[in-house]
Amino acid sequence: MASGTLHIDLSALTANYTALAARSATETAAVVKADGYGLGSALVAKTLAQAGARTFFVATAEEGVTIRQALGPDPVINVFSGHMDGDTALIRDHALTPMLNSPEQISRHQTALPGAPYGLQLDTGMSRLGLQPGHWPAARAHAQSATLIMSHLACADDPPHAQNAQQLANFRAMTEGLTTPRSLAATGGTLMGAEYHFDMTRPGIGLYGGFPFADATPVVRLSLPVIQIRDIAPGTAVGYSATYIADRPRKIATLSAGYADGLIRAMSSRATLWHGNTPCPLVGRVSMDLLTIDVTDCAEPPEALDILGPHQSVDQLAEAAGTIGYEILTSLGPRYTRTVSP
Numbered sequence: 001m002a003s004g005t006l007h008i009d010l011s012a013l014t015a016n017y018t019a020l021a022a023r024s025a026t027e028t029a030a031v032v033k034a035d036g037y038g039l040g041s042a043l044v045a046k047t048l049a050q051a052g053a054r055t056f057f058v059a060t061a062e063e064g065v066t067i068r069q070a071l072g073p074d075p076v077i078n079v080f081s082g083h084m085d086g087d088t089a090l091i092r093d094h095a096l097t098p099m100l101n102s103p104e105q106i107s108r109h110q111t112a113l114p115g116a117p118y119g120l121q122l123d124t125g126m127s128r129l130g131l132q133p134g135h136w137p138a139a140r141a142h143a144q145s146a147t148l149i150m151s152h153l154a155c156a157d158d159p160p161h162a163q164n165a166q167q168l169a170n171f172r173a174m175t176e177g178l179t180t181p182r183s184l185a186a187t188g189g190t191l192m193g194a195e196y197h198f199d200m201t202r203p204g205i206g207l208y209g210g211f212p213f214a215d216a217t218p219v220v221r222l223s224l225p226v227i228q229i230r231d232i233a234p235g236t237a238v239g240y241s242a243t244y245i246a247d248r249p250r251k252i253a254t255l256s257a258g259y260a261d262g263l264i265r266a267m268s269s270r271a272t273l274w275h276g277n278t279p280c281p282l283v284g285r286v287s288m289d290l291l292t293i294d295v296t297d298c299a300e301p302p303e304a305l306d307i308l309g310p311h312q313s314v315d316q317l318a319e320a321a322g323t324i325g326y327e328i329l330t331s332l333g334p335r336y337t338r339t340v341s342p
Contacts, residue, residue: 008340156187
């Protein structure tokens with residue numbers, strides 16, 4: 001038996017794209033990196049293309065190849081990591097557009113693929129990717145030939161944070177006078193309003209039902225099968241290291257899933273699963289392939305429990321695990337049976 005059933009609601013994905021696109025008057029691209037945030041990049045990209053997306057962003061050239069093969073020749077596929085050593089053939093053969101991040105990448109791209117399209121990524125204060133301010137005066141000469149100039153906000157999930165306004169000011173100052181299309185906003189920036197939108201927004205996590213898009217429609221449901229249920233007496237230990245001791249007679253269900261399936265160990269004794277409307281706490285340690293769940297309050301023995309679904313979003317599960325919804329989604333493993341509704 002598989003480790004569970006991961007159901008992907010494509011109509012919800014479409015609804016989220018449409019809702020985010022309605023927030024701005026500019027083009028709305030789609031970020032489909034990390035295998036479509038764990039949901040299957042080809043499936044996700046095809047759905048978003050049908051919803052109206054014409055520009056896509058991926059992390060690496062290899063990811064771009066998958067999207068090109070899924071979508072055909074027409075969409076623009078931008079690569080956040082730029083033109084890395086060894087990427088030339090992939091960029092050329094699959095018509096990818098690298099977002100160049102450094103003088104070295106600019107030189108590599110223009111030497112290896114003269115005349116091929118490219119964008120420029122600016123570091124406006126995140127200190128992660130992009131041309132640094134000190135490199136920009138020389139690199140600015142390449143801006144008018146670029147297809148896009150972009151940067152990324154570090155604190156967009158916290159709108160009042162002072163760095164958002166500072167990065168916006170830096171981006172405006174660095175690109176003043178240029179006519180090249182510009183992009184600053186991912187999901188958080190899209191939600192912060194028109195001054196962050198420029199010529200293109202590029203939502204990612206919000207498409208998949210995650211924070212900070214509070215109005216998002218849930219895209220995934222994850223149900224985990226019960227292998228067996230046992231009655232235990234008070235004082236009985238459950239799981240590795242005996243971290244849970246029953247305080248009264250309880251029914252414990254063992255489920256077929258674990259940290260090998262992306263249900264990270266940090267949610268041990270903290271997460272909740274659901275049988276219909278009945279909450280069922282996870283007790284003891286998350287194992288590689290197994291979870292132990294207290295089903296004492298269930299009216300009948302469950303055959304499966306939901307860990308993602310109507311009662312628990314990816315962000316609520318992430319909060320219980322001390323992480324973020326991005327990690328929950330992108331960690332979902334290959335052992336799940338995946339089902340899709342249109």
